[in-house]
Amino acid sequence: MPTVTIDGREVEVEVGTNLIEAAKKVGIQIPHYCYHPRLSIVGQCRMCLVKIEGPPKLQTACTTQVMKDGMVVHIDIPEVHKAQEGVMEFLLINHPLDCPICDQAGECGLQDYSFKHGQAFSRFVFEEKRTYPGRERIPLGPSVVLNMNRCIQCTRCIRFTEEISGTGELGFFERGARTEIGVFPGKELDNPLSANVVDICPVGALTSREFRFAERVWYLDKKPSICTGCDVGCNVTAEHRRGAIKRYKPRFNPEVNDYWMCDYGRGTFRRYEELERLGTPAIAENGEQRPATWNDAIDRVHQSISQAPESAELAFLGTGFLTTEEAFLIARLADAAASPHRGVASEEGPTRTIPNLHGGISGSETSPNRRGAELAGLVAGDGGLGAAELMQGDGASRCDFLLVADGDPGSPLHDSEVVARLRQARLLVVMGWASTPLTEVADVVLPTATHAEKDGTFVNCESRLQRFRAAFPSPAGVRPAVEALADLLGRLHPDWRGLSTAQVFDRMAADLPTLAGLTFEELPAHGVELQAPAAVVGGGTPPAEDAHP
Amino acid sequence: MAFEPVLLRNVGKPGVRQVAGYREAGGYKGLEKALGMEPDAVIEEVKASGLRGRGGAGFPAGLKWSFIPKGNDKPKYLVCNADESEPGTFKDRILMEQDPQQLIEGCAICCWAVSANTCYIYIRGEYVEQAEILEEAIRDAYANGILGDDVMGSGFKLDMYVHRGAGAYICGEETGMLESLEGRRGQPRIKPPFPAVVGAFGCPTVINNVETLCNVPHILERGADWYKSIGTDERNTGPKLYCVSGHVEKPGTYEFPIGVTMNQLIDTCGGMWRGAKLKAFIPGGASAAILPAKHADLPLDFDQLAKAGSMLGSAAVIVMDENTDIVRAVHRLAKFFNHESCGQCTPCREGTNWSELVLKKILAGKGNPGDAELILRICRNMGGTTLCALADAAVGPLRSLVQNFPEEIAAWIDNGGAGAEPRRYFAEEVLV
Ligand SMILES: Cc1cc2nc3c(=O)[nH]c(=O)nc-3n(C[C@H](O)[C@H](O)[C@H](O)COP(=O)(O)O)c2cc1C
Ligand code: SF4
Ligand code: SF4
Numbered sequence A: 001m002p003t004v005t006i007d008g009r010e011v012e013v014e015v016g017t018n019l020i021e022a023a024k025k026v027g028i029q030i031p032h033y034c035y036h037p038r039l040s041i042v043g044q045c046r047m048c049l050v051k052i053e054g055p056p057k058l059q060t061a062c063t064t065q066v067m068k069d070g071m072v073v074h075i076d077i078p079e080v081h082k083a084q085e086g087v088m089e090f091l092l093i094n095h096p097l098d099c100p101i102c103d104q105a106g107e108c109g110l111q112d113y114s115f116k117h118g119q120a121f122s123r124f125v126f127e128e129k130r131t132y133p134g135r136e137r138i139p140l141g142p143s144v145v146l147n148m149n150r151c152i153q154c155t156r157c158i159r160f161t162e163e164i165s166g167t168g169e170l171g172f173f174e175r176g177a178r179t180e181i182g183v184f185p186g187k188e189l190d191n192p193l194s195a196n197v198v199d200i201c202p203v204g205a206l207t208s209r210e211f212r213f214a215e216r217v218w219y220l221d222k223k224p225s226i227c228t229g230c231d232v233g234c235n236v237t238a239e240h241r242r243g244a245i246k247r248y249k250p251r252f253n254p255e256v257n258d259y260w261m262c263d264y265g266r267g268t269f270r271r272y273e274e275l276e277r278l279g280t281p282a283i284a285e286n287g288e289q290r291p292a293t294w295n296d297a298i299d300r301v302h303q304s305i306s307q308a309p310e311s312a313e314l315a316f317l318g319t320g321f322l323t324t325e326e327a328f329l330i331a332r333l334a335d336a337a338a339s340p341h342r343g344v345a346s347e348e349g350p351t352r353t354i355p356n357l358h359g360g361i362s363g364s365e366t367s368p369n370r371r372g373a374e375l376a377g378l379v380a381g382d383g384g385l386g387a388a389e390l391m392q393g394d395g396a397s398r399c400d401f402l403l404v405a406d407g408d409p410g411s412p413l414h415d416s417e418v419v420a421r422l423r424q425a426r427l428l429v430v431m432g433w434a435s436t437p438l439t440e441v442a443d444v445v446l447p448t449a450t451h452a453e454k455d456g457t458f459v460n461c462e463s464r465l466q467r468f469r470a471a472f473p474s475p476a477g478v479r480p481a482v483e484a485l486a487d488l489l490g491r492l493h494p495d496w497r498g499l500s501t502a503q504v505f506d507r508m509a510a511d512l513p514t515l516a517g518l519t520f521e522e523l524p525a526h527g528v529e530l531q532a533p534a535a536v537v538g539g540g541t542p543p544a545e546d547a548h549p
Numbered sequence B: 001m002a003f004e005p006v007l008l009r010n011v012g013k014p015g016v017r018q019v020a021g022y023r024e025a026g027g028y029k030g031l032e033k034a035l036g037m038e039p040d041a042v043i044e045e046v047k048a049s050g051l052r053g054r055g056g057a058g059f060p061a062g063l064k065w066s067f068i069p070k071g072n073d074k075p076k077y078l079v080c081n082a083d084e085s086e087p088g089t090f091k092d093r094i095l096m097e098q099d100p101q102q103l104i105e106g107c108a109i110c111c112w113a114v115s116a117n118t119c120y121i122y123i124r125g126e127y128v129e130q131a132e133i134l135e136e137a138i139r140d141a142y143a144n145g146i147l148g149d150d151v152m153g154s155g156f157k158l159d160m161y162v163h164r165g166a167g168a169y170i171c172g173e174e175t176g177m178l179e180s181l182e183g184r185r186g187q188p189r190i191k192p193p194f195p196a197v198v199g200a201f202g203c204p205t206v207i208n209n210v211e212t213l214c215n216v217p218h219i220l221e222r223g224a225d226w227y228k229s230i231g232t233d234e235r236n237t238g239p240k241l242y243c244v245s246g247h248v249e250k251p252g253t254y255e256f257p258i259g260v261t262m263n264q265l266i267d268t269c270g271g272m273w274r275g276a277k278l279k280a281f282i283p284g285g286a287s288a289a290i291l292p293a294k295h296a297d298l299p300l301d302f303d304q305l306a307k308a309g310s311m312l313g314s315a316a317v318i319v320m321d322e323n324t325d326i327v328r329a330v331h332r333l334a335k336f337f338n339h340e341s342c343g344q345c346t347p348c349r350e351g352t353n354w355s356e357l358v359l360k361k362i363l364a365g366k367g368n369p370g371d372a373e374l375i376l377r378i379c380r381n382m383g384g385t386t387l388c389a390l391a392d393a394a395v396g397p398l399r400s401l402v403q404n405f406p407e408e409i410a411a412w413i414d415n416g417g418a419g420a421e422p423r424r425y426f427a428e429e430v431l432v
């Protein structure tokens, strides 16, 4: 591998690495706008000019590849600073500079770099700024709005639609200082990945129709999380203000979603706003639910299990919204009840594909963790009732006790026929965060945390186990399901009492060969691909042969 | 010794647009000779002639041809640059109108030398008549075995197409031209890779100007030594077309050995228009620095002009007399570059726009004392920082305005133009 010297620091890089990436390796950020690691290199913004020993002129770092030993690059020198200042000045002369009313303020590439590489005065005093009258608020499609006055013509958005989404809706129109971004006639920016252009736009030219002017970004608390929209499991940053999620942004994971996520997934946090939240446990007496304490509610469930006669049938139905750890605890409960009746409610949905360097990743289930839940043991035993028998057959009518856990509104449990079938169980216990048709008819309701309020792991469509953590605590009265389940299980077996998610995971890893050697705290940031297929039975397709060419 | 025109020798001769007439006038001897030589020997001959590109940059033609990789099985292309978009340039037009077979012959020799079986002539969209003439001439060349599967009985296969542009200066820049040829928006490409390695359709490609290629048949026919005997020195050889416009009595395209002086050109053109005095001239098209009259005895060749801080460029010589307002003239040029920047590079997109606005402001009588310095600063930030040379081209006239004509810009700024001399007409009326 060739070695290049950047501002006196030597770094070894693979042949063909460009200077922006090489500099990153030694912690040097070369300012850039048009360059994006996943888009073709166009060398247009000219922000990344650096001095390379040899050629007389400054060269663009993004277009310069390290091919052999001995390249010497200077960035922190007056000549380069001057060039950066020059480009910044050119970019700012026609920029509105109305940051106080711009949606990008706080996460703007122009603000960041002009602070670092610009100068504090404007030379463009008398000439009028170029504007694009009538082009300040152009809806490009259902998710994205363009303000041409703020655009710095970096063409990232165009290249995204050409190269990543492959849909090519956007183009450059006109030329020179009149150059505009726009959709081709008769087209709309409506591909399933369209909102990613908002993330890669370095300035406030492209805004999300959902998020536009909803919040100042500096008020937002950003926490790593995982999208629950499907079983791809895109890594996201959940940006919230005091527990209310305002947006999801994709979080880089080269093994899964790379830099991207789909538009559908971006909107999935809305269910936390739109649906009524369960606030306290409830127990039904004579067909009417009354608020109860957690202790009473857990007690009620505990008694039903521990006092069940030998002949009783107890069933445990999870969903693909459970974390693997929650599913594991439910499976242990089923073990305690010596019940073979267990399953995971899941559903096929539209296929959602996210491009990445491994040929893309596609998920087609509507929940994130059917595989993890099954891996953890929610699979019917010999002669047991599974999800299909309980939901589509009359299995529930044979049950004295049925626990349904994580009745996320995204799961297929809420169809009125399914609700009616499940209701046939003599005692119906439902855990979940939202009020649903199923919680309405339950005998015991246990209000639990949303995925943003709990720790856990999901196993995605390519059998990759990924960890996520609570972005914020759950509201008063609500408990993370692991806590509630450990409480319940602890009443049957004291050594489960009070276990944390991490401890549950570690016990599970000790139990399951597929997870051997893993610990919750040491799971790699990009997840682990589980060797044996996580899906023991049930639907879903195994990862395609060429998922990792 | 009187100079016999070489490139323009067939101008006005009846029938030379056809193969038969062209042959009668002595044509196709160069191609015939070339086909009897090894391709490499042809390249060597062109190298030895010292022929430098006539499109603007003056790059040695033979050297460029030698960059085409050998022994790789990708197709190779010649793209003849007939975009002729540099303001003030009207020489390729004459060559195509008057003697299209000469161009076809030059192209064919180049294709033989670099083993290209396909040639595109990329012609500017406004040249409708010239495109038709070329197409007619190409048809006739096919009919007479000059083009097609068996070029002059040699077994060499060559197809030639005329491709019409859609009206953009930037499509004269070689990689912008390739993009346009391939059906995309005309925007220059990142170099390297250079077209000789990755050119049209991803294949090795030679790009040469019309006039460059028109020199080639003569080099082959009469030899590199003869060719080198024309011109100022070893590095500036051969005949050259000068497109003279502006304040002379008889503007036009004139052929001279490379290195004629401004004064000689003015004489040839029947003197200055209405006998006025020379104030300044642009020696090489809109991109060249404007020189003051004191350089009128400078040989107009590649190196002498470079030394004087300007360039030969496309040899579009624009003559400005004492009544010309240089600030207005430069404003008109700045407007051109602002209009023609493709817009992908920040410094060019914004710099060409800004410089036009500064000049417009000065011409509105609202100039500031710092404006000359500001123009230089814009030039500094624009020059040498972009993908293609358009930004550098825009810098040419701007910088020369401040450096060579400081008093003109000062007059506008100090007096809001009021103190400047009365003008009979403005350069922009002439410089369209
Ligand atoms: C902005 C710009 C415009 C150009 N326009 C032309 C043109 O109209 N005709 C031309 O022959 N060369 C033009 N060139 C030069 C070409 O890029 C290229 O150098 C030339 O065609 C090479 O041919 P030559 O080596 O025979 O001169 C232009 C260059 C630039 C930067
Ligand atoms: S809209 Fe944004 S991403 Fe698109 S070209 Fe303009 S600045 Fe770049
Ligand atoms: S220098 Fe100007 S014309 Fe050339 S590629 Fe850049 S923006 Fe386009």
Ligand code: FES
Binding pocket: A031, A032, A033, A034, A035, A042, A043, A044, A045, A046, A047, A048, A049, A060, A061, A062, A063
């Ligand atoms: S990042 Fe290199 S030119 Fe834009």
